[in-house]
Amino acid sequence: MTDQNRKITILFAEDDSDECLLVQKAFQEIDTDYDIFFVPDGIELLQYLNKQGMFLAPASAPRPDLILLDLNMPRMDGRQALAEIKADPDLRSIPVVVFTNSHTQEDILRTYDLGGAGFIIKPLNFEGMREVVKVLNEYWFEVVELASGERVKSIKSRLFTLPSSS
Amino acid sequence: MFNNAKPVTFLIAEDDPDDRLLIHEAFQESRVSNSINFVEDGVELMDYLRRQDKYKDPASSPTPDLILLDLNMPRKDGREALAEIKSDPRLRYLPVVVLTTSKAEEDIMRSYDIGAASYITKPVTFDGLVEAIKGFKQYWVQIVCLPDLDTVRE
Numbered sequence: 001m002t003d004q005n006r007k008i009t010i011l012f013a014e015d016d017s018d019e020c021l022l023v024q025k026a027f028q029e030i031d032t033d034y035d036i037f038f039v040p041d042g043i044e045l046l047q048y049l050n051k052q053g054m055f056l057a058p059a060s061a062p063r064p065d066l067i068l069l070d071l072n073m074p075r076m077d078g079r080q081a082l083a084e085i086k087a088d089p090d091l092r093s094i095p096v097v098v099f100t101n102s103h104t105q106e107d108i109l110r111t112y113d114l115g116g117a118g119f120i121i122k123p124l125n126f127e128g129m130r131e132v133v134k135v136l137n138e139y140w141f142e143v144v145e146l147a148s149g150e151r152v153k154s155i156k157s158r159l160f161t162l163p164s165s166s
Numbered sequence: 167m168f169n170n171a172k173p174v175t176f177l178i179a180e181d182d183p184d185d186r187l188l189i190h191e192a193f194q195e196s197r198v199s200n201s202i203n204f205v206e207d208g209v210e211l212m213d214y215l216r217r218q219d220k221y222k223d224p225a226s227s228p229t230p231d232l233i234l235l236d237l238n239m240p241r242k243d244g245r246e247a248l249a250e251i252k253s254d255p256r257l258r259y260l261p262v263v264v265l266t267t268s269k270a271e272e273d274i275m276r277s278y279d280i281g282a283a284s285y286i287t288k289p290v291t292f293d294g295l296v297e298a299i300k301g302f303k304q305y306w307v308q309i310v311c312l313p314d315l316d317t318v319r320e
Contacts, residue, residue: 093278109313112259115252117283118310132309139305143298145269145285147278 008141009035011064013045013081014099015073022126023068026133032141035062042076045069046084049091064094065146069116071100071107079110086115093147095140172314174200174307177230179211179247180265181239185288188295189234189265196300200307201228208242211235212250215257230260231312235282237266237273245276252281259313263302 010027014020020038027034039045047053048061055061067085071078078098085091095117100107103121111119120136123129140146176193180186186204193202205211211233214221221227233251237244244264251257261283266273269287277285286302289295306312 089279093275095278095284105314108311109259109315112261112313115281117261118305119312120309121311135301135304135309138301140284143286143301143305145274145287147271147275147285 007033007035008066009037009062009064010066010068011037011039011045011048012068012099013039013042013073013078014068014070015040016070019070019122022129023133026126026129027137029130030133030137032137037061037064041073042078042081042084045081046076049085049088049094063148065148066140067094067096068099069096071098071102079107079114082111082114082116095146097136174231174312175228176200176202176232176234177205177211177214178202178234178265179205179208179239179244180234180236181206182236185236188292189299192292192295192299193303195296196303203227203230207239208244208247208250211247212242215251215260229315232306233260233262234265235262237264237268237277245273245280248277248282249280261306261312263306 012020012023014023024036024038027036037048039048044053045067048055049064051058051061069078069082078100082096082098085094085096092115096115097118097120098107098111098116099120099122101122108119120132123132178186178189180189186206190202190204193200203214205214210221213219214227215230217224217227235244235248244266248262248264251260251262258281262281264273264277264282264285265288266286267288274285286298289298
């Protein structure tokens, strides 16, 4: 089970602000301590993850435990953003769940082929959204062990830097 | 709520016969009507996925929609099998969920790094296992869409 003492960070890439509001509202109904951050397209998503542009201050962009990714967004869409995240050794351990209106088998197959950890079709109403968020929460934050940012950092420094005398 | 069009087929790689039994029971407890198949190590897993030897017949060895993978197994362990699946263009679309007793941060980190869709530590009690399988199923069967290869690849 995931460490309950640590606050969970979710990053949601979505260009439709109504959708953001619905997801935020559904998460607020769950009795877990969350931070949800929103980015409106793939460019800002990658800037957030790489702490660039408006995300230079570390507190403005904590490493997410889970990314929810819309596919159809302006500037850089979710397909390209997913490919870039999964090709980056520093980012690829973050689970990415696609959250979209697309029903095409091509998008589903491509999502898994690129390393997506789920493909969810957006519910049509708030009741459905609530149910999806409840299941997402139970699975990712109660059943699954996540590779947290802190863990990643400490393991990487243990694996890849010269051992210091301690 | 979206439902996958066809029943979901799980392939479970687990070398411990007691654990296989418990997992099987837990799937039944959580009212899974989906089909589950077992292999006992990484060599069998890769044979199954590549339809070799005793896994030639698609009727008895249906292509899985999702793999549940133990890490510590004889002959070929889960880490090696995961790396092989994720570097094979014909197999890498398959979601692989690690289900193991290991809580080692290295295992968690490395599993995600080489492409595991998620990592679950086996609960020590049967009730815990049933709960975990229930959460696993709700996510992968009820709210997630899995690829339907019959539609995509003719």
